Amino acid sequence: MLRPWWLGMLGFALLVASVFAWLGQWQLARAVDTSPPEPGQTEIVRPIADVSEPGAYLPDPLVGQRVEVTGSFVADDFIVVSSRFDEGVEGYWVTGQLRVDPADTGSDAPTSLAVAVGWTGDRETADAAARALDADPPQDVALTGRLISGEGPAVPPRSEPWEITRMDPAALLSRWSDIEDLDVYRGYLTSAEPFAGLDDIHSPAPEERSSVNWLNIFYAVEWAVFAGFAFYMWYRLAKDAWEKELEAIEDAAIAAGAEADAGGTAEAAPARD
Missing domain, CATH: 1.10.287 (Helix Hairpins)
Structure with a gap:
């Protein structure tokens, strides 16, 4: 060594x-985490600009944060999202494109936020609510709700290729109108107040994370x-x-001993006439 x-x-x-x-x-x-968020921080309503920016991923400590935002819904962009469970009951969300007020974003660029405006367990009720909101989209509304990360896309059922089963702003964006040069939030909002006679969405506070x-x-x-x-x-x-060197030394010693023994035996042998 x-x-x-x-x-x-x-x-x-x-x-x-x-x-x-x-x-x-x-x-x-x-x-x-040496500075974890204090308990109950997600329940304090904060302006959306303090929590997230368009196109940015929502940081883990802020997932489920209650926010406030103002804007107007875009006509003909209310879409039903299926496979939504509310306290264990499967149903539907009605979602819309909220064109956010520039004062909330600090930018003149058009910016939209996907908003789930209510839940129902009946598909016909969801479709009727979506049609009613498309015909008369709420304008200049002030919303509060939870800002949640998008769930990511999913393959739709073969029987319903246009069905959306996950709350994914990117998938909704592909169905929205008037999206040229549009900035979009990666997260979505579950509105605390339902629209069009729908039930409010059960959206409990996120569990406190361990430090x-x-x-x-x-x-x-x-x-x-x-x-x-x-x-x-x-x-x-x-x-x-x-160990290999020791084995080599031992092998050499054995070989030398064998040669010595062979030489001694040859000398001790009697001479023949």
Whole structure:
């Protein structure tokens, strides 16, 4: 182990272990939230501009945050979204495109937010509400509700290719009108006040998150194990080389002893006439 080659290998093992240790520290630093949001923060109604921006992903601590927003709904853009469960009962949401007031976004660019305006367990009621809202879309409304991350797209049923089964603003955007140069929020709003005689959407407060991320702690432990394994590999390789040298010395000694025994036997043999 004190030979130059193995000292060099030890230096390499130290370098590898240092990298693993840094990665473990990086994971550990992100495992504990030293400034978690105070309990009940999501229930404080905040302006939407303080919570999210158009096109930006909603940060985890702000998912489910209650916000306020003003704007006007766009005609002919009320769409029914199926597979919506309300306290365990399957039903439908009626959703619309809310053109947000520029004062709420701080930008003159047209900006829209997908809003779920109510729930019903009956498809005919949902379709009727959507038609009524398309004919007379609410204008200059002030809404409060929860801002939630989009659920992502899903393949529609083969029998209903235009059916939307997930609350995905991108999927709704593909069905909206007047979308040229339009900015869109990635999240959506569940309105606290229902429209068109629909039932209000059951949207409870999100569960309080733990300040400890156990998955990151597990990763940090893994990196520590990898760092220790680098030293074990150096020790194991050095020991294997040492054992091979011992075997070679022993084999050479045995061979030398065998030659000596063979020479002695030849000298002790009697001479023949």
